[in-house]
Amino acid sequence: MKYRLVKTTRFQKKTSRLVSRNEPLRKKISKTLKTLQKNPFFSGLKTHKVQSRIYGIKYSSRVSKDVRIIWNFDEQNKVCLLLLDLGSHSGSGKVYH
Numbered sequence: 001m002k003y004r005l006v007k008t009t010r011f012q013k014k015t016s017r018l019v020s021r022n023e024p025l026r027k028k029i030s031k032t033l034k035t036l037q038k039n040p041f042f043s044g045l046k047t048h049k050v051q052s053r054i055y056g057i058k059y060s061s062r063v064s065k066d067v068r069i070i071w072n073f074d075e076q077n078k079v080c081l082l083l084l085d086l087g088s089h090s091g092s093g094k095v096y097h
Contacts, residue, residue, distance in 0.1 A: 003037050004080045011069075014086040018067070025064065029086070032063045036071070040081060050096040055084050060096060070095050 007015075019026035032045065041047050045061040050070070052058050058072045066089045074080035087095035 001079065003040065004077075005033060005037055005083055006074060006080050007083045008085075011083040011086055018086065025067065028064050028067070029069075032061065032069060033083075036061060036069070036081060040071070052085065052096045058084060066090060068095055 015029060019029065035042050035045060040059070040061065047059055047061045049057055050060040052070050055070065055072070058070050060068045060070055063069055063086075068087065068089050069083060070085040070087075071081050071083050074082045085095045089095075
């Protein structure tokens with residue numbers, strides 16, 4: 001099954017900011033989004049539930065060693081993934097506890 005990805009404004013702004021001068025990261029994010037679309041629980045994504053500072057308990061998937069995508073299933077449409085946030089796994093820019 002192929003999921004539809006719905007990007008929030010916050011996700012789009014953070015993505016733009018992170019990839020503006022980082023082409024390798026842009027490619028990794030693109031590859032991760034394609035994998036999420038096919039199978040959000042693919043083992044390479046290391047998807048798991050996390051406690052987000054802003055959104056509560058959601059899913060986190062790995063983009064790179066330190067970058068994560070925070071997402072959840074759309075409550076009205078279970079074939080949609082709502083991409084909520086993108087950011088660091090550690091440091092001041094971390095996206096979850």
